[in-house]
Amino acid sequence: MTRDGISAVVFGAAALLMAGAALCVAGAGTAHAQANKALPALELKGDAAVRPWKRYPGWPQRDESKWSTLAKMSSPPAPKEPRKITAPIAGDAANGAKLVADRNRGGSCLACHVMGQAGNADQPGNVGPDLSEVGNAGLSDEQLFNFIYDARVYNAETVMPPWGSHGVFSDAEINDMVAFLKTLKKPAVFKVEVDNPDKRGTPVEKRDNLDAMENPGMWAIDKAQVLWKARGSTGFACSTCHAKPETQFKTWAASMPKWEPRLNKVLGVEEFITRHAKATTGANYLMETEENRDLSIYLHNLANGTPIKVDITSPAAKAAYERGQELANRKIGELNFACTDCHGKVANHWIRGQWLGAPKGQYDHFPTWRTSLQTVWDIRQRFQWCQVNIRADELPPDAKEYGDLELYLAAANEGQKLSVPGIRH
Amino acid sequence: MADKPRLKLPKEAKKGEVIEIKTLMPHIMESGQRKDKDGKVIPRKIINKFVCEFNGKPVFSANLEPAIAANPYFQFYAKVEESGTFKFSWTDDDGTVTTAEEKITVA
Numbered sequence: 001m002t003r004d005g006i007s008a009v010v011f012g013a014a015a016l017l018m019a020g021a022a023l024c025v026a027g028a029g030t031a032h033a034q035a036n037k038a039l040p041a042l043e044l045k046g047d048a049a050v051r052p053w054k055r056y057p058g059w060p061q062r063d064e065s066k067w068s069t070l071a072k073m074s075s076p077p078a079p080k081e082p083r084k085i086t087a088p089i090a091g092d093a094a095n096g097a098k099l100v101a102d103r104n105r106g107g108s109c110l111a112c113h114v115m116g117q118a119g120n121a122d123q124p125g126n127v128g129p130d131l132s133e134v135g136n137a138g139l140s141d142e143q144l145f146n147f148i149y150d151a152r153v154y155n156a157e158t159v160m161p162p163w164g165s166h167g168v169f170s171d172a173e174i175n176d177m178v179a180f181l182k183t184l185k186k187p188a189v190f191k192v193e194v195d196n197p198d199k200r201g202t203p204v205e206k207r208d209n210l211d212a213m214e215n216p217g218m219w220a221i222d223k224a225q226v227l228w229k230a231r232g233s234t235g236f237a238c239s240t241c242h243a244k245p246e247t248q249f250k251t252w253a254a255s256m257p258k259w260e261p262r263l264n265k266v267l268g269v270e271e272f273i274t275r276h277a278k279a280t281t282g283a284n285y286l287m288e289t290e291e292n293r294d295l296s297i298y299l300h301n302l303a304n305g306t307p308i309k310v311d312i313t314s315p316a317a318k319a320a321y322e323r324g325q326e327l328a329n330r331k332i333g334e335l336n337f338a339c340t341d342c343h344g345k346v347a348n349h350w351i352r353g354q355w356l357g358a359p360k361g362q363y364d365h366f367p368t369w370r371t372s373l374q375t376v377w378d379i380r381q382r383f384q385w386c387q388v389n390i391r392a393d394e395l396p397p398d399a400k401e402y403g404d405l406e407l408y409l410a411a412a413n414e415g416q417k418l419s420v421p422g423i424r425h
Numbered sequence: 426m427a428d429k430p431r432l433k434l435p436k437e438a439k440k441g442e443v444i445e446i447k448t449l450m451p452h453i454m455e456s457g458q459r460k461d462k463d464g465k466v467i468p469r470k471i472i473n474k475f476v477c478e479f480n481g482k483p484v485f486s487a488n489l490e491p492a493i494a495a496n497p498y499f500q501f502y503a504k505v506e507e508s509g510t511f512k513f514s515w516t517d518d519d520g521t522v523t524t525a526e527e528k529i530t531v532a
Contacts, residue, residue, distance in 0.1 A: 219428045
């Protein structure tokens with residue numbers, strides 16, 4: 001089928017060149033056909049995303065290289081002992097009141113705590129305890145100081161960032177906050193009921209994510225169907241082998257990601273698209289490019305309704321799953337969060353006005369349309385943003401650590417039915 | 426490939442029926458009020474006119490202004506007395522006119 005296309009293209013060119021091109025295509029065709037029977041053809045060389053990876057321009061560009069990431073451990077260990085505070089703390093409570101509500105400094109204490117009238121009690125979160133009456137709790141200055149400086153000295157399981165030992169706040173600033181905490185002696189008064197995180201209703205998504213009128217993510221499907229028929233440099237198109245994608249991919253995406261022994265890593269749908277297209281049609285659909293997202297939405301969409309079920313039976317896949325579990329529990333970044341802190345220990349709470357969901361339900365809708373950003377995010381971009389948000393360096397989208405983490409997340413979502421593209425804030 | 430407009434209206438209707446028509450045009454609707462990071466104004470680029478015709482006769486039209494959000498969406502009603510074609514057109518500031526059509530059978 002490709003010979004016609006090739007001879008048309010090289011019409012009038014030197015016969016030698018034409019023979020060369022035809023041979024090349026025939027060679028690729030045979031390899032693909034053979035590979036099809038056992039393993040799908042994949043480009044095994046090179047990266048599946050841009051190198052060097054550069055953070056998205058609109059994202060915070062802070063240098064977080066000193067903190068642990070999913071690929072390295074470099075954050076300092078937790079202190080063993082509380083800092084000794086001998087003299088009474090005499091901080092500036094008014095400055096402390098400003099600091100606890102300052103969104104530019106670690107998201108503000110109000111992100112997780114109700115703190116009386118601090119910040120006008122404007123939509124505080126409820127991840128941590130309500131501190132509105134902490135001034136009556138009889139805590140010493142040393143205890144208050146250390147809870148902020150590094151709460152791990154009192155509770156190894158805490159999800160609170162080590163504000164002092166990670167250098168987000170100076171000792172003097174922590175003193176000011178301690179002085180403010182001591183003034184908190186009355187329950188918070190909320191102007192409106194939704195300001196109270198315990199009364200704020202669980203968010204419900206009512207939009208129809210599969211209606212192209214409501215979800216611009218659906219537009220990717222039209223574009224993907226055009227790409228599907230586009231011939232790459234080899235003369236092949238996706239449609240050459242996959243003429244009936246509706247039946248051929250009815251369940252495939254729900255079985256992804258998958259351990260790939262030839263690459264020694266877990267491949268998700270997006271990296272599979274990059275490597276398979278390169279090996280077959282010759283198209284260069286790097287991860288987190290528009291074409292890759294369009295095709296990923298299309299392939300996921302074809303499997304909509306299929307319950308997620310990933311294969312972790314082989315020893316290598318099981319090991320990848322276990323690594324993914326370890327990564328999900330790893331504390332990373334300046335704010336020292338693990339995935340399982342927000343989406344585990346304190347899931348189903350409010351962090352400021354944002355709802356922290358449980359891991360189940362965080363995978364079945366990706367790639368998803370972000371209404372707040374007017375763009376599609378795939379799961380790897382979502383991972384990247386989570387990391388940048390907690391002040392850790394993100395990894396390139398094709399990083400093997402993300403593969404392990406995605407496998408773990410997909411397994412945690414087993415049985416959830418795919419519904420792609422999703423639509424989220 | 427540019428995003429194509431989306432239409433939603435019934436394929437069939439009874440004579441004299443009032444039908445609902447929904448249209449959505451993928452467009453950035455750059456207001457001309459924003460500045461880029463160097464402080465330069467990002468030039469205005471919006472859909473400034475939308476027209477719907479049925480068998481060549483006007484049904485609905487609108488002039489759009491810069492405050493209208495991206496991907497302008499219209500929902501309106503029309504009474505149909507005969508079979509025919511709804512024709513929709515969106516005019517961009519740059520002069521580009523995007524059109525779409527949908528047939529309806531009236532029994």
